[in-house]
Amino acid sequence: MPHDQHAKGPGFRQSMSGLHTWTGLLLGWVLYAMFLTGTVSFFKDELSQWMRPELPRLTQPLDPAVVAQRVADEIGRIAPNASQWSIKLPDGRSNTVYAFWRTPGVGKGAPGFGQDYFDPITGHRAEARETLGGDFFYRFHFQFYYMSPFWGRLLAGLAAMSMLVAIVAGVITHKKIFTDFFTFRWGKGQRSWLDAHNALSVFGLPFHVMITYTGLVTLMALYVPWGERTAIKTPAERQQLTAELSAFIRADKPGGDKVPLGSIEAMVRQAQQRWGTTDVGRVNSANPGDATARVAVTRGDAGRVSMSPDYLEFDGVTAKLLKVHDHVGAAAETRGVLYALHIGRFSDLETRWLYFIVSFMGTAMVGTGLVMWTVKRRQKLPDPERPFFGFRLVERLNIASIAGLSIAMTAFLWANRLLPNAMADRAFWEIHVFFIVWGLTLLHALLRPAKSAWVEQLWTAAALLALIPVLNAATTQRPLWHSLASGDWVFAGIDLMCVALALLHAVLAIRTARNSARLRPPRSASKRGGIPAMSREAAT
């Protein structure tokens, strides 16, 4: 019988198991970082508020029409020659107005680009520390850093594709998906890790499939450009494609006749009559200050599960409504819905928390999968004290990718509070601190015994997270008790979330340390299978 099996080769399920293992592992560290930073990004606007503590929270909802006029006037003063600008209006989740603008190049020079955050009450530039805030994690999630966005996005796509393959192969491999639905066998080493990995995977399976597939869809034009290249040939066709995908209007060539922009407030008011007072997302302008000016007022994200462009196009001078863009073709709408599902901007607070929790489970799914690779193989090592190079590499990368990333992300928050406000390139130094600390955790994992590295890094993460509220109280005027008393739930929420995550890391550190200690004396104990797997993981 074994001979026959050998002759036939591994069965289909066995092959899928191998595929699941290796597609999960090879880009698993990248996936873990993508999942965790993506999870945090569901609260990126709140995190950005926390990282600009100088800016007061908005206690009253502001009228988007008035705010849009204020900021448009300010951009007109800052960049009078702008050929295009875009203003993202504040919603219930942000206390600033983000805007960017483009200026034409001088002579043969490249076009200029500017961006800033504005105070919605005064319309002036917001006076706050320089930081990328939560946007750093958001951008890192799909294009990483220290590499061109093109290559970063390709790598992210490769990782997402591996994830999709791993999910499908995992479902095929998991024989008893329903009968083992609620199974967890405590203290069974590898079996316990497998049960936890299965539960984290199966409970959130619809979400994991959705988030992975839609992640690929968001950048599909980059990954499979050939269809678009074949079908879209002329500038007119390209313009039509752009109109199906975004609300950035293309104005005619500027005529050169300087004419002041019409009332932005009046244009936004017309949009409000159509969508409601608060459901306005952006105001975009092309050729502002020219007779050919056009303005687009786009609908907000809250009212629909779609990112397809939905906007009103105005004559920028007379504020006359020229066109209503409220539908796109079926293919574009499919893309718009899938895109919206991925980033979840339509969510109310409760749904956002659901996104966060299930995505966090996805992160844990990847993490348990990575740890399980070493747990499974440790049992088969001829000498567990001297594992082979590949095993040691995976083990150390696991420590730095899982525990080390927690430390690095928390260090990013510490840098936000401790770096001098006047420091040159401050926003970039916050990011440099993140990577320097992450690199140091890898160095630490390489130099220390694995069990010590796990425990020390988990404790470090716990301590750094637990001290965030103390750091915040010491360096800002918005300590936790003040936030709680004044109902500032963004600040209170982030402080309390850091404490909750500190507890999680502390529990993991304690369990890892205890199990490691339990492993030492009677060697027969390990044979009973009663040692949770991280102890085995940490046993060298």
Next chain:
Amino acid sequence: MSHTVAQLLCLVGFSALAFGLRRPQHDILRRSLRRPVVLALRAVGACALLAALAVLVDASGWGFGLVKFSGHTTLAAALVYLALIGYGRRSAMRQ
């Protein structure tokens, strides 16, 4: 409000479905339930989950409702799972 009702229905649904499985029956009740009881539990579980979907779709429409339903089912399944683990640990410590 719809979130709370939906989450409670999902918790009821997954609890019923959990007791419809052999392993949780043995871990908690120390015996297997009769086939009609198991079928009834599965029916209750499925109906509770469908009711949760109905509540969410009624409150938010199909688009938002399905997204919320996916989140609530995952959260509820995880909570039932954690409760079963917690119960198992407590029983093990008592013994």
